[in-house]
Amino acid sequence: MKRISRKEWSTLESTKFEKIHSEVFTDAEEASVIVAHEIAALIRYKTEKNEKCVLGLATGSSPIKVYKELIRLHKEEGLSFRNVVSFNLDEYYGLAKEDVQSYIYFMHHHLFDHVDILPENINIPDGKAPFEFMSEACTQYEEKIESYGGLDFQLLGIGRTGHIGFNEPGSKINSTTRMITLDHLTIQDNAFAFDSMADVPTKAVTMGVGTILKAKRVVILAWGMKKAEIVKKTVEGEMSSNVPATFLQEHSDVSFVMDESASQQLTRIQTPWLVGECEWTDALKRKAVVWLSQKVNKPILKLTDRHYNDNSMSDILGEGGSYAVNIKMFNHFQHTITGWPGGKPNADDSHRPERANPAKKRIIIFSPHPDDDVISMGGTFLRLVDQGHEVHVAYQTSGNIAVADHETYRFAEFAKNLYEYAAGEKADDKVFDKLFKQIKAGANKEVLPVEVRKIKGLIRRGEAISACRYYGIPDSQVHYLDLPFYETGKVEKNPLGTADVQIIKDLIEEIKPHQIYAAGDLADPHGTHEVCLKGIFAAVDQLKTEKFMKDCWMWLYRGAWHEFPIDEIEMAVPISPEELLKKRVAIWRHQSQKDGVVFQGEDDREFWQRSEDRNRQTAYEYDELGLAEYEAVEGFVRHHFM
Structure with a gap:
């Protein structure tokens, strides 16, 4: 990943709307490899200096490919983690380390069990600490990070609420490790790992925003279209506790790493003509005309030269002006509409999206x-x-x-009853009892x-x-x-x-x-x-x-x-x-x-x-x-x- 100074980056015209250094890659695979190699370089540098490499690590789907590449580097290229000290961002409150939904389980499954990190160098917030001792446990976590001189590198994902770690909206810029109550949207987004939303813990222990901002280097990851909206708010929006990730705008060495899908709402991607010179391909012209129509609330055929000029789009007008552009665009969109997705038989298909022949496909x-x-x-x-x-x-x-376990149980029970009804004899209890037990035990397997x-x-x-x-x-x-x-x-x-x-x-x-x-x-x-x-x-x-x-x-x-x-x-x-x-x-x-x-x-x-x-x-x-x-x-x- 190209490292440029904050000053150099802020002068680039293409990123003039962005307040965080952002790198866009073709896909998550490519980006994850590059991030992993930056972490590996830091580990090797620290090893050469005979120093501990202190990493802040994240869970969730975003960093999995980064961890996969780190494991490959360890197994195939000799990258050693013996000098690494890790501090995880967060943990659910109430889950034991054996619980498959816990983040300590996640980290061992996706990284620790596959590299040579020393067990005593692994640090994860204690989700099982008694409630009355939680404040003290959080203080001790902070003190341990400080005892190593702070975090050399912090890896982050971002949630739909803009949370980093589990720092939900309302978190302060100087917050430290603490217990928090999870936002409803966060619970909803994390329900996939549990049998139902009701089983998702409502509380968690998390590093604070202030703790994260003290890290010497921060890289935040975002993959996919579902992250595009929060990426834009974080990178281009005003700094606010309503979107805790925006506090990263204050950090002197942070990079937001994303794939093309997650970048779609950034101004330089969504409306590049507002940023500077751009190459007006047919696809970009269509995108711009739709945007303009929606922005000024006018149908295509009512757009004027002034609409185009006032919105940095005069370059596409050409000799015929808005009238010619409007007609061309209107015809394009008109020709996409068809009631015959398999092609209309015996019809001129020169302006239809599908072929007329063969008539039956x-x-x-x-x-x-x-x-x-x-x-x-x-x-x-x-x-x-x-x-x-x-x-x-x-x-x-x-x-x-x-399929939910309760639904599976209902069908298994129905199958047993149906068999007994149809066969006129009792079903084998051993078979069904084993099945019922497996279904009931499924949530934590x-x-x-x-x-x-x-x-x-x-x-x-x-x-x-x-x-x-x-x-x-x-x-x-x-x-x-x-x-x-x-x-x-x-x-x-x-x-x-x-x-x-x-x-x-x-x-x-x-x-x-x-x-x-x-x-x-x-x-x-x-x-x-x-x-x-x-x-x-x-x-x-x-x-x-x-x-x-x-x-x-x-x-x-x-x-x-x-x-x-x-x-x-x-x-x-x-x-x-x-x-x-x-x-x-x-x-x-x-x-x-x-x-x-x-x-x-x-x-x-x-x-x-x-x-x-x-x-x-x-x-x-x-x-x-x-x-x-x-x-x-x-x-x-x-x-x-x-």
């Missing part, structure tokens, strides 16, 4: 989980079936860990037992086939891929493997589709969508020279977690009120994913509500641009692989 809808198909593109799915295409649905993972996962997977299969039948899909066109990378029995998954790619490849070769729909919604908080998409890309890359692939187009959809910006949409499928209701019913068929689900994410609405709201919002945005008014719209972006 073979189609694969890849769904990462057993409900992403109907949640994200349920209206288009229905339209494709109604218009006579041969639609196949491929559920890439079992989705088993997203590192790996969910295979038998329990099988039941959870069957529950989700049953829901998926029910939704497909409701849409009129034959059972023979529903495919359960159960990709191996997913079947770990825990939230953390394996990397994509050759077996995963081969399964996807085999299905594509079997069906020889004219269209592939795939989930491009990378805001999924646990990365399953991203791995599934990479698997499809890898399979398609191996098949792209095949003759049938020359007639295959791939469309990416979003919806469960995020939506494509309207300027990026290349096919917009209007959904009627009746189709929207059918889509809702199809989503309801996934009963295990309703009413307070295991992986609720940062949005407390049910999935059908999220989906409808996003589809209506997309339709509203088209309407505001001056285009036709629809009830709802699903948006797609074409992926070119040839």
